Amino acid sequence: MTAAATKIIQPLPLNFTNTTARSPDKALFHPLKTTPSSSFPASTHKLRLTKPNSTLARRRSTAVFAVSDVVQEKKPKSNTFHPNLLITKEEGLELYEDMILGRSFEDMCAQMYYRGKMFGFVHLYNGQEAVSTGFIKLLKNEDCIVSTYRDHVHALSKGVPARAVMSELFGKTTGCCRGQGGSMHMFSKEHNVLGGFAFIGEGIPVATGAAFTSKYRREVLKEGDCDHVTLAFFGDGTCNNGQFFECLNMAALWKLPIVFVVENNLWAIGMSHLRATSDPEIWKKGPAFGMPGVHVDGMDVLKVREVAKEAISRARRGEGPTLVECETYRFRGHSLADPDELRDPSEKAHYAARDPITALKKYMVENNLASEAELKAIEKKIDEVVEEAVEFADSSPHPGRSQLLENVFADPRGFGIGPDGKYRCEDPKFTEGTAHV
C-alpha cells in the first residue's frame, strides 16, 4: 500500500478551455477503455479489460489525478517509525473493525436472505467497505450522511447498531425504522442517517438540504459554531442523472458544507459505466461546476481516508463542496436477485485481489501496528456481534395491525375529520388500525 496520493484539484479559471489540469504531455490514461475506436461502444465485448493486471497497475502509479500536499510529506519510510504512518494503532483497529463489521454483516444478510428471513431487494456492499469506513469514521455524530439502496454498511459505519439494522431487514418492529423502511430505507435520527433511498439520485437533494441547514444555522440562526458536514453517497449510474448535476450546481453556488462521494463500481446493475457515460471520468465534472474534483483508489481505505480528511475539513471551514470519485468494486451482484452474468471474471478477480480488508490487514501487520492475533480477535468479536444481531432480530416481534397507520402523518389530524365531527385519529378504532380513511 503506497502512500495515499491525492491532490485536490482547484476549479479551473473560467477562461481555461483545455480540459487537462495535469501536465499536458501525459496522455489521459484510461485502463478500462480499449484503443480509441470509432465503433459504437455498445458491445461489452470490446470494453472488457484486455490486460487487467498491467493496465491497472500502471494506473495506480501514474494516474494520480489528485495529490494531497499533507499526505505527500507522510510517505512511510521505515516500518518502525510510527509517526510517518498514516494511522495510529487505535485508528487502524477502528478502521479494521468497521470494515470487518460491514463485510460480516453483509455476508450474514446473504445467508439470511436465502434462508427466507429477509425479503425483497437487498443490495450488498461487499468490496466497497473502504469508502464507507474511510469517510464515515471521520465524522462527528452531528454530521449527516445520505446514501442509496446500498445503505446497510453506511448506517453501520455511522453508528447504527447492527441489531437495529438486522431487525429492520427482517421487518420487525425493533428495526431502526420499525420495519417500515426495509433494506433500502435505513434512517436514524439519533445517528443522523438521512436515508436510504430507492430511486437513484433522489437522495442527493436531501443531502444538499441537510448541508443547507448547516449553513442556515450558522448564518441565519447565528449558531456560529455549527460546522456540520453532510456526505452524500451514490454510484456511477447516478452521475448521469439530472439531480446530480442540479445539486452540484447549487452546492457550489452557495458553498454548502457537503461532500459528494461517488462510489464508482463501474456497473449500474448490468449497465457498464462506459456504455452509459459520454465522459466516464466523473471527478472531472466537479470543476465544471466550480468545485474540486478528486479521484481516489476506493479499494484502499487509507487513501480514501486522506482524501476524505481534506474534503471534510474543506467543507467544515466553509469553503464549499468537493466531488470525490472513489474507484471501487462490488464483489457480489447488484442485488441478491442479480445473476451477475455480464461482468468479466478477470475484472472480478482483479478487484478481489485488491480486497480492502486484506490490504489493511497487510498494512497493519507489516508496519507492526497490530498482530495477527489482535486482528483475529476483532473478527471473532464481530462474528459475535452479528450473530447476536440475528438472534435479536429473530426474536423480535412482527409489527401489529395498529402500526399500519401510525406514521403516515407526523400530525395524525391529517387524516381529517370524520362524519361525527371528531378527528379520525381520536377514534379508538384508528389505533386498532381498522379505521379507513
Next chain:
Amino acid sequence: MERDARVCVIGEDVGHYGGSYKVTKDLANKYGDLRVLDTPIAENSFTGMAIGAAMTGLRPIIEGMNMGFLLLAFNQISNNCGMLHYTSGGQFTIPVVIRGPGGVGRQLGAEHSQRLESYFQSIPGIQMVACSTPYNAKGLMKAAIRSENPVILFEHVLLYNLKERIPDEEYVLNLEEAEMVRPGEHITILTYSRMRYHVMQAAKTLVNKGYDPEVIDIRSLKPFDLHTIGNSVKKTHRVLIVEECMRTGGIGASLTTAINENFHDYLDAPVVCLSSQDVPTPYAGTLEEWTVVQPTQIVTAVEQLCH
C-alpha cells in the same frame, strides 16, 4: 417568518423579484437572501433540498413559480415528501409547505393552466388545501406553516387581485375544516378555489329563481371535512360538486365516492359532479371558456337536480 426563524422560503424568483405573483414581495429585503432563497431552475432538486432541510430542523416553504412546474418535482414530492416520515418509522418529520399559483388563467396556454390537485391527491402522507379568499389564504398559510405535516397549498392565478378586509389580530385557520359560504336548504354545492366565485355568481341567479343553495368551500382537498359536508347533506339531500379539476380521477371523483359511502342514506338523488373538461387547456379564449365550468352550467345543474 418573524415568529420562527426556522421558516424560510425557497423557490425561483422569490427573493429579489418578489415572487412571480408578488407573494413574497420585500421579504428578501427584510430577511435576507438565505431565508428567502432564489434558486436556480431545478425544481426536483430544490424541492428535495427543502425536504432535506426540513428533516434537519428548518421549516421551508417551497414555491412553484407556477404549480405546473412542480410536476418536475414529482419524484421528490411523492417519494420523499410524502413517504419519508413513514419509511423512517416516524423519526423524521417533513414540515414543508408547497405552494404556488395554479389553475386555469386567462389564455396562458395548456402548460401554464394546469389543475394539479388531482395528480397529487393520491400521495399518502401529504395534506392538500386550496385557498380562495384573502382571509382564508392567510389563515391556511399560517396553519400550513405551523403544521408538522407536509402541506400542499393551492393558490389560483386569477385570485391574487382580490381585496378584502381581514382582521389585524393573528388568526390561524384549521387545515382540515371546510368553510360555510352560504347556508341554505335546497341543495349542497361543494366547491373550492376559483370555482367558488362561479358558484356564488350562479347562486345569485338561483336565488332570484327561488332556490336556496347551501354553498360550502371545502378548502381541505385532502382530507375531506366529512363533518361539515355530512351535516349539509343530511339537511339538503342533494349534492352538486363544482370543481376546476379534470373529470377523470379528480377531487370531485373522490368526493363523490366519499359522500356515497358515508351518506348514501341521506341522498335523494345521485351526486352530480361538474368538472372541467379532460382537455389540455386551449389557448383560444372561447375554447378556454368551455373548458371550465361556467355559472350558467351550474344554474342548469341545480335546476335539474332539484326537480
